[in-house]
Amino acid sequence: MTIYDGVHDKNFVAIDSIIFGFDQGRLKLLLIKRKMPPMEGQWSLMGGFVGSHESVDDAAYRILENLTGLKSIFLEQLYAYGDLDRDSAGRVISVAYYALINIDNYDEELGRKYGAEWFTMDEIPSLVFDHSTMVQKAIRRLKRKTIIQPIGFELLPPKFTLTQLQQLYEAIHQKEIDKRNFRKKILSMGVLNKLDEKDKESSKRGAFLYKFNKEKYDYLTSKENLFDFI
Amino acid sequence: MTIYDGVHDKNFVAIDSIIFGFDQGRLKLLLIKRKMPPMEGQWSLMGGFVGSHESVDDAAYRILENLTGLKSIFLEQLYAYGDLDRDSAGRVISVAYYALINIDNYDEELGRKYGAEWFTMDEIPSLVFDHSTMVQKAIRRLKRKTIIQPIGFELLPPKFTLTQLQQLYEAIHQKEIDKRNFRKKILSMGVLNKLDEKDKESSKRGAFLYKFNKEKYDYLTSKENLFDFI
DNA sequence: AAAATAAGTGTAAATGTAACACTTAATTTA
DNA sequence: TAAATTAAGTGTTACATTTACACTTATTTT
Numbered sequence: 001m002t003i004y005d006g007v008h009d010k011n012f013v014a015i016d017s018i019i020f021g022f023d024q025g026r027l028k029l030l031l032i033k034r035k036m037p038p039m040e041g042q043w044s045l046m047g048g049f050v051g052s053h054e055s056v057d058d059a060a061y062r063i064l065e066n067l068t069g070l071k072s073i074f075l076e077q078l079y080a081y082g083d084l085d086r087d088s089a090g091r092v093i094s095v096a097y098y099a100l101i102n103i104d105n106y107d108e109e110l111g112r113k114y115g116a117e118w119f120t121m122d123e124i125p126s127l128v129f130d131h132s133t134m135v136q137k138a139i140r141r142l143k144r145k146t147i148i149q150p151i152g153f154e155l156l157p158p159k160f161t162l163t164q165l166q167q168l169y170e171a172i173h174q175k176e177i178d179k180r181n182f183r184k185k186i187l188s189m190g191v192l193n194k195l196d197e198k199d200k201e202s203s204k205r206g207a208f209l210y211k212f213n214k215e216k217y218d219y220l221t222s223k224e225n226l227f228d229f230i
Numbered sequence: 231m232t233i234y235d236g237v238h239d240k241n242f243v244a245i246d247s248i249i250f251g252f253d254q255g256r257l258k259l260l261l262i263k264r265k266m267p268p269m270e271g272q273w274s275l276m277g278g279f280v281g282s283h284e285s286v287d288d289a290a291y292r293i294l295e296n297l298t299g300l301k302s303i304f305l306e307q308l309y310a311y312g313d314l315d316r317d318s319a320g321r322v323i324s325v326a327y328y329a330l331i332n333i334d335n336y337d338e339e340l341g342r343k344y345g346a347e348w349f350t351m352d353e354i355p356s357l358v359f360d361h362s363t364m365v366q367k368a369i370r371r372l373k374r375k376t377i378i379q380p381i382g383f384e385l386l387p388p389k390f391t392l393t394q395l396q397q398l399y400e401a402i403h404q405k406e407i408d409k410r411n412f413r414k415k416i417l418s419m420g421v422l423n424k425l426d427e428k429d430k431e432s433s434k435r436g437a438f439l440y441k442f443n444k445e446k447y448d449y450l451t452s453k454e455n456l457f458d459f460i
Numbered sequence: 461a462a463a464a465t466a467a468g469t470g471t472a473a474a475t476g477t478a479a480c481a482c483t484t485a486a487t488t489t490a
Numbered sequence: 491t492a493a494a495t496t497a498a499g500t501g502t503t504a505c506a507t508t509t510a511c512a513c514t515t516a517t518t519t520t
Contacts, residue, residue, distance in 0.1 A: 012239075409467090
């Protein structure tokens with residue numbers, strides 16, 4: 001019946017993480033320089049193998065924590081890559097995840113250990129294996145997802161100004177957004193809480209700080225199916 | 231550094247297929263009755279293991295062909311499921327795919343061999359392991375995707391009436407659609423070719439048949455990024 | 461010839477999105 | 491201490507998209 005029945009085969013399963021950050025108005029990607037063959041010295045996504053006594057999600061969190069020191073962050077499965085020759089070292093199936101982190105919480109010490117560096121989106125070098133494909137898909141997913149869900153907050157500090165939030169959206173979508181329309185839309189979602197504090201860093205007048213309202217967000221996502229993406 | 235480093239572990243990787251069909255105005259799902267432990271006699275998605283000498287996509291196509299006899303059909307990766315205890319027989323990571331097939335081309339002979347049956351969406355029995363979760367996700371994906379891309383055609387015969395197409399959309403989205411608005415929108419997409427033939431099965435007057443224009447669709451999807459979903 | 465059946469068609473209201481420029485608060489400098 | 495500087499903050503109109511809504515037409519059956 002079936003020409004090839006692979007019932008008794010096991011395979012290496014790996015994780016690769018597309019790690020997004022946001023700094024100085026620019027969207028960034030965390031890459032590491034490979035310290036082992038194959039492709040030693042080439043830029044790569046952070047990755048590792050899935051053990052047989054941990055879930056795939058747990059492996060993704062574990063690997064991300066190794067590099068960033070961060071535990072509870074936004075991490076979502078992107079796609080499973082399964083071409084036979086995708087990894088030149090042999091047959092490895094890789095489940096790609098993308099993470100959104102607040103760059104302030106990133107552990108630079110750890111990063112140095114892995115030879116990690118942040119790259120702005122227009123300066124991403126060519127990557128090993130099919131990692132560039134993964135990054136492309138992650139960017140598309142991020143663009144789409146931020147239209148529907150306000151996940152962008154994950155990339156900002158807990159308190160942020162509307163201007164910062166707008167700059168983030170502009171960085172993700174790579175286009176200018178009208179200030180009035182942006183504020184109208186984002187505030188109408190009702191997931192932002194205006195604080196009494198002002199940020200005086202970037203202007204003389206000072207801009208009000210806002211906080212993401214997770215409770216309201218969770219309520220909306222549970223109530224309506226609209227926000228539900230995948 | 232890392233508490234658990236699973237570098238040297240291999241894992242079983244499986245495929246599970248959510249197979250959609252459309253018949254008599256109803257969206258349907260193809261399920262099989264398990265003929266082996268665990269969960270013998272329980273309803274399940276069609277599945278199989280990924281061999282170490284085939285790509286994950288190839289495995290998905292192979293397994294689908296086994297059951298349906300169909301080779302070139304719409305098949306798209308849904309999600310990789312990796313909980314430790316998801317399969318009660320042991321540690322198996324499963325990559326779920328969903329398929330859209332024209333039910334006329336389905337090989338009933340083969341289906342009988344596997345104990346396969348078509349279920350309408352409101353009659354889906356409880357399924358083994360995490361298969362119900364997979365089905366839920368596939369339905370959500372299908373709903374979303376048909377809003378953006380006209381992939382619904384995959385479920386219809388090559389020639390179809392606008393009424394049939396509308397019934398398909400109504401079945402997927404589980405709500406009535408206004409006939410005039412539906413026709414306006416679907417025709418404005420410009421991916422349908424009206425034929426000179428009429429279908430006289432369902433009305434005395436007869437309804438014009440249409441054909442999906444793949445060339446135009448491919449052109450649009452390559453040109454504009456709009457249709458691009460994931 | 462009349463009845464029955466599903467196919468086929470257009471317009472107006474409502475909603476959502478996009479375009480557009482000036483005022484205000486606070487600090488710095490002259 | 492008044493003028494200049496800087497980014498924050500704010501509404502309205504035009505345009506596009508989506509929704510709501512009902513009758514006529516072609517053909518077959520009785």
